Amino acid sequence: MAAGELGAGLVIVGAVVKGATSALVSKYFDQIVSPFLRGISGLRNQQVIKKNLFRYIKSVEYRTRTLPSIAIPSGVFQLESVYEPLTVRSESDGSLYEVDSYPRGLFSHSRCVALTDDAGMGKSTLAKFIVRSAINEGRSIPLLVELRRLRAGVSIVDSLCSELAGGDSSSSAGTELINLFANGNFVFVFDGYDELEDEIRGKITDEINELAARFVFCYFLLTSRKEYGSALFPEFAHFEICKLSEEQAHSLIRRYDQGRGLAKPLLNKIEEAEVHDFLGNPLLVTLLYKAFDYRQSIPPKRSIFFRQVYEALFQDHDLSKGGSFERKKQCALDVDDFHKVLRSLGFITFKSGRVSYSPEEFSEHLKAAVERSSISSDWQKIRQDLIQAVPIFAKDGVEYRWSHKSFQEYFAAQYLAIDLASRREEALRKIFQSSDVLRFREVLRFIAEADLALVREICIDPLLRSACSGGGSDDDIAIECIFASADVFYVGGFRGAGRGNFERVSVQKYVHERLGFDTSKNVTRTVTSRADGGAILVALKENGLRFILLSSLDPENFGGSRRAAESKLFLYWRERFQDDDVHLNGVASSLTGDEAVTALASATNLPVVTRTTINAVRSAAEARKAAMATSVLDDF
Incomplete structure (x- = not known):
């Protein structure tokens, strides 16, 4: 990779911002960055790294000034003018941090933070704000890595070295840059883990974990959709964004x-x-x-x-x-035919697992979508309209990307619901049974919103039948479904998650050593007690991947929850098991009553299934079957 080209997806995208350098950038670089570079060995290495870091800081400051938005005709806002301070909540201990400036409190909780939440909750906006705050307030040196830009064959470290040191990690300047990382004072911001290509996700996951373990004096922030669980980053403290008031x-x-x-x-x-x-x-x-x-x-x-x-x-x-005012469309399609092309394009690109594409890739996807749609129009004109007249896509450097991943998911869901016709039930069943079902969370949610009876019949009813017998009391049914969905561990002797520790002993490692269960391949959730120690580890089984979707797909039946505060949650388990380490599935027969259900539901974040919800789902499924059995021709 040539010097100045970008592989890791830093905000600069290899481009130099022309024009005068702002006073803010000059002051920040002179006071924060330059003194940190004096320990670099070799004048040539120091000059190369200093020049490239200055170019990066100048570019990242410029590129984080604005946010793209479809809300207004200009398509862009000044970040400071629209940023509404967001609050993040620890999934482990419930602690809250408002991010209205550089988040020192958040990083004092843990130097490695994974911010995981649903679509549209502001994860990327928050990442940009933190990067910008680091510069505005003269804090750490922020390195913003947009993970969707990564492609196979190039590591994050080599990409950073190429951009900031003018060579790969084995070069003289590259080695000095890595030494700088080891000294600390950097905050690595990895944005959009869920937008990585499927083929490289495993390798990039390993590299991010290795970087976090290697550079123990740096801070790390990773953003992702919730479908990629904490099992992938066991040493990161996991946070979610609180809803706007x-x-x-x-x-x-x-x-x-x-x-x-x-x-x-x-x-x-x-x-x-x-x-x-x-x-x-x-x-x-x-x-x-x-x-x-x-x-x-x-x-x-x-x-x-x-x-x-x-x-x-x-x-x-x-x-x-x-x-x-209707801007003239080059392709001459009406609103419905253009929507039809976008439905196909959404489906085709969603299968690829990415939201941004090279010009060649985008052209191939669009040609395939036009052909699949059976629309008579020039795909090149449609491409022009998608950027200018109907800006569902945006040009990002040399790449084309969806204006937001949620639009891709909306159009993919519309394709499944409308264009697959008689095959949509088969496709829906296949998606819901897939081991990759969490990736389809928002697509399934759109489909359920349009035809909840279909989702209840094809997805939810079979899931409930496979998870529980339906016998016993409501509490028995709830506990049976929870344990059919997850392995749950209470580890009263765990003391390894102290606040601010650079080397955290993960709950997963503790469970593996003490109880012999390897949960490294599972989607997991961890809850720890700050007051008295102890932790709960939840490792989802195959059914659990589907159960956690139920509150999104069918909020009428699964939207309610039984949640206990952290103090009450651990009080219950500590009274039962003190400092013992217990696989709770193995003592299921001793867990009875409403208090046990509330404690398990709080720990696992799984919906509570009762006889009422089972009957409601089955009635809806049977009603749809009966309705579909009658031919529409009978009405004529």
């Missing part, structure tokens, strides 16, 4: 509006509508604003949100200008 959502809408006059009528409509679930998600707040701009109504479902936003983009509608 209603006040924060309203503030975000006002920030988006910037005097356009839409905020006030939209907020009035929100007061009348039942959309409070949407307001907790920053992406859905954005879509709400864009959808309202187009039709001045509030869609009741996420799928209708996305369709309405798509139509707004297609029409290039802007009520603040006193009407709509």
Whole structure:
């Protein structure tokens, strides 16, 4: 790889920002970065690294100033003007940290942080904000690595060395750069783990873990969707983003509006509508604003949100200008045929496991989508329209990428629901039975929103039948389903997760050594007690991968939860088992009653299944079967 080319996906993308250097960058580099480089061996190495790091800092500061957004016609916001301070919560001990500046408190909790949450919760925005805060406040040297840019055959370290030292890791300057990493003062920000290619995910996972173990005086932040669990990064402390409060959502809408006059009528409509679930998600707040701009109504479902936003983009509608203006489409397709092409494109690209593509890859995907759609149009004109007239995609350097991964998932779900016709049940069954089912979380959620009866019949009812006999009390059924979904371990003797430790003894390692269970290949969840020690490790079984989707797919039956506070949760287990280490599945017969169910549900984060929920799902499934058995021709 030539010097100056980028493999690891740093924000700079190998490009030099032209123009004057800001006073902020000069001050930061002179006071924070330059003194740190004085220990580099060899004047030539020092000059090369200093020059490249300066170019990087200048570029990353410039590139993190703005956020792309479909909410407004210009398509871009200043980050500081729309950033609503987000709060993150530890999945292990429940501690909270508001990120309104460089997160020293978060990194004092653990130097390795994995931020995992659902689509649209602001993970990448938070990553950018932390990088920018490091520069603004003169903290660590931030290295922002956009993982979706990685391709096979190039390691993260070699890519960093190529960009910042002008050679690979074995070169003289590369060796000196690695020595700098070993000295500390860097924060590695790995953004978008879920957007990695499937073929290289295992290798990159290993490398990130190796880097975290090797550079013990550096900080690490990784962002990802929830479908990739903590088993992959056992030494990272896992956090989730708290939902926006209603006040924060309203503030975000006002920030988006910037005097356009839409905020006030939209907020009035929100007061009348039942959309409070949407307001907790920053992406859905954005879509709400864009959808309202187009039709001045509030869609009741996420799928209708996305369709309405798509139509707004297609029409290039802007009520603040006193009407709509439709930008001319080169491809001459109408709104439905263009949607059909996007459905195929969503499905084809979702299968690839990526959201950004080289020009050649994007052309091949688009040609295949046009052919699959049986649409008579020039694919090259459609490509031009996807970037300019209907900006569902964006140019990012030389690559094409979906404006947000959620759009890819929406169109993929629409393809499965509409275009597969008679084969959609078979496809749905295959997806739900797949070992990779968590990757399809949002796709399945869109499908369930459109046809919940279908999902109950094809997915949920068979799952419940396989997990439990349906006999006994509600508490018996709930416990049976939990243990059919996960191996649960209470380890009262665990004392290895002290706050701020550089070398943390993982709960997984402890369970392996003490109880003989290797959970390294499982999706896991860990809960630790800060007060008295002890921990709970949850290792999902194959059924568990599906059970954790139920609250998203069927919130009517599985949306309720029984959760205990950390103190009460550990009080229950400590009273039962003191400092013993126990595989709870092995003592299932001794765990009875409502208190046991609440403690298990809190520990595992799995839904509580009762006889009522089983009967409701089965009734819905049977009703759909009966309805489908009657031919529509009988109505004529």
